[in-house]
Amino acid sequence: MNSSENGSVFMNIQGFDCVGFDLDHTLCKYKLDNFFSLVYDYFAKTLVENKGYDKRILQPLKTHKDFCVKGLVWDIRHGDFLKLSDAGVILRASHGSRLLSYAEIQQKYGAERLWQHFHCLEETLEQCELYRYYENYFDMPSMVVGAQLVDLEEEKPGGWSASWERVTNDMLQEFRKLFSSHLYQEKLPAILTDCTKHPTQYVERCSPHLKEWLKGLRGERKVVFLLTSSQSDFASDLTEYILGADWKDYFDINLHYARKPGFFKIKDPSERPFFKFDDVEKTEEVTELETGQCYIEGNAKKFNEYLQKVTGKQQPKVLYFGDSMRSDIHPCSTHGKWQTVFVLEEMEVEELVPNETSVGMATDQSDGRNTRTGPSKLEREFLLSNQWGSFFTDELHVPINSKHTEEDSVDSTSSVTKPCSNPSSVDSANPTVLNTFWTGLMKKHATIAVPRIDYMSDFPTDYNFETFKSSDWRKGYHPGKPKNTAP
Numbered sequence: 001m002n003s004s005e006n007g008s009v010f011m012n013i014q015g016f017d018c019v020g021f022d023l024d025h026t027l028c029k030y031k032l033d034n035f036f037s038l039v040y041d042y043f044a045k046t047l048v049e050n051k052g053y054d055k056r057i058l059q060p061l062k063t064h065k066d067f068c069v070k071g072l073v074w075d076i077r078h079g080d081f082l083k084l085s086d087a088g089v090i091l092r093a094s095h096g097s098r099l100l101s102y103a104e105i106q107q108k109y110g111a112e113r114l115w116q117h118f119h120c121l122e123e124t125l126e127q128c129e130l131y132r133y134y135e136n137y138f139d140m141p142s143m144v145v146g147a148q149l150v151d152l153e154e155e156k157p158g159g160w161s162a163s164w165e166r167v168t169n170d171m172l173q174e175f176r177k178l179f180s181s182h183l184y185q186e187k188l189p190a191i192l193t194d195c196t197k198h199p200t201q202y203v204e205r206c207s208p209h210l211k212e213w214l215k216g217l218r219g220e221r222k223v224v225f226l227l228t229s230s231q232s233d234f235a236s237d238l239t240e241y242i243l244g245a246d247w248k249d250y251f252d253i254n255l256h257y258a259r260k261p262g263f264f265k266i267k268d269p270s271e272r273p274f275f276k277f278d279d280v281e282k283t284e285e286v287t288e289l290e291t292g293q294c295y296i297e298g299n300a301k302k303f304n305e306y307l308q309k310v311t312g313k314q315q316p317k318v319l320y321f322g323d324s325m326r327s328d329i330h331p332c333s334t335h336g337k338w339q340t341v342f343v344l345e346e347m348e349v350e351e352l353v354p355n356e357t358s359v360g361m362a363t364d365q366s367d368g369r370n371t372r373t374g375p376s377k378l379e380r381e382f383l384l385s386n387q388w389g390s391f392f393t394d395e396l397h398v399p400i401n402s403k404h405t406e407e408d409s410v411d412s413t414s415s416v417t418k419p420c421s422n423p424s425s426v427d428s429a430n431p432t433v434l435n436t437f438w439t440g441l442m443k444k445h446a447t448i449a450v451p452r453i454d455y456m457s458d459f460p461t462d463y464n465f466e467t468f469k470s471s472d473w474r475k476g477y478h479p480g481k482p483k484n485t486a487p
């Protein structure tokens with residue numbers, strides 16, 4: 001990356017030796033309105049049929065669309081869903097699907113409203129038995145089911161505190177089966193089969209302009225690779241659908257079923273070697289990777305040896321595109337030295353404000369390229385939420401005088417000025433805007449962010465992208481900032 005005197009730090013794709021892509025929700029844009037409903041319906045049905053849960057969860061996802069949002073943390077024992085700031089303050093919370101008041105949050109989590117597991121979560125981004133977080137479009141619909149199960153359990157004697165362990169185990173077990181990433185079963189799980197049988201309903205083809213841009217990368221002699229955790233047969237079908245029958249020509253090498261983030265974390269390459277795959281099962285273990293091939297499993301250490309070999313460089317510069325903070329962006333930043341482009345659809349649904357140099361905002365050019373329709377109405381409704389507010393920021397309304405009402409604070413002895421989640425009781429003219437947990441992670445770990453990968457093809461190949469490492473980090477958003485941003 002290059003720095004300038006005014007604190008701006010730039011990256012230019014021409015400066016990279018290798019460019020890699022995640023598949024799901026990155027190179028392959030899903031039609032989230034249909035896809036979310038598909039996941040939700042299967043999940044609710046399987047819990048009712050296999051585990052005997054209340055049929056009321058079978059109502060369509062549309063009924064709960066305002067609860068559905070990316071980035072919440074489920075504090076499992078409490079049965080609470082939390083929206084966190086980048087410092088671990090609980091910005092908003094619900095018990096099951098019921099929004100909690102400011103006082104209720106303080107009663108449960110203390111006057112400062114700091115969530116006790118925040119630092120562990122921020123550092124490791126691991127899921128555990130105490131909490132689960134929802135940061136990708138595969139499991140977001142399951143969160144909505146979880147909230148309803150908390151509500152329904154609370155109607156029974158003993159409530160959620162008597163049943164949380166059983167319910168969350170059932171959920172985890174059934175959800176895993178839905179997407180079972182177990183490679184060696186005879187057929188794909190039903191959700192994935194539906195996607196590959198009816199792709200027009202669930203995914204979008206790459207535009208001719210994007211395909212041209214992708215081919216251009218290989219034309220510039222960069223090593224271009226696909227690195228996905230999806231099962232090999234599913235990934236091949238999907239890539240063929242979005243790119244066409246010549247999909248293999250777009251990549252120097254294809255890595256499927258990579259089981260990220262583990263792929264990046266493996267210290268001893270012999271722990272998880274690469275294998276060949278013959279359309280049904282894995283065959284021989286591979287000691288040396290070759291261009292033009294497709295492999296499964298493996299690890300970043302061994303893959304870096306391949307990149308060194310083909311680029312002839314000791315430290316090839318790698319740029320990787322991904323949509324998952326947990327599986328793509330965070331491990332690239334913490335376990336490797338790869339730069340990353342974070343694909344974040346929330347940027348688009350929360351309204352883009354063009355950058356001053358508004359390259360890439362073209363929507364209706366005379367040559368017919370770059371015309372994009374943007375998210376559908378229902379997709380927008382699923383990704384946006386009145387209950388939870390922006391994915392990027394939240395407003396805290398700080399009382400002007402420090403006298404707390406009972407509603408403001410249950411701990412009136414505290415001298416700390418408290419933010420308030422109930423704007424009606426405070427001065428709404430003086431809100432403090434805070435970044436969310438996910439914005440904090442993005443600033444720290446991603447290089448730039450774009451709403452969808454096809455925006456990349458609007459920029460000239462030698463474009464200097466300002467990055468999140470600039471003194472004004474918000475310039476790392478391209479082609480524009482989401483409307484809700486904070487310093």
Ligand SMILES: [Mg+2]
Nearest residue numbers: 022024025323
């Ligand atoms: Mg993905």
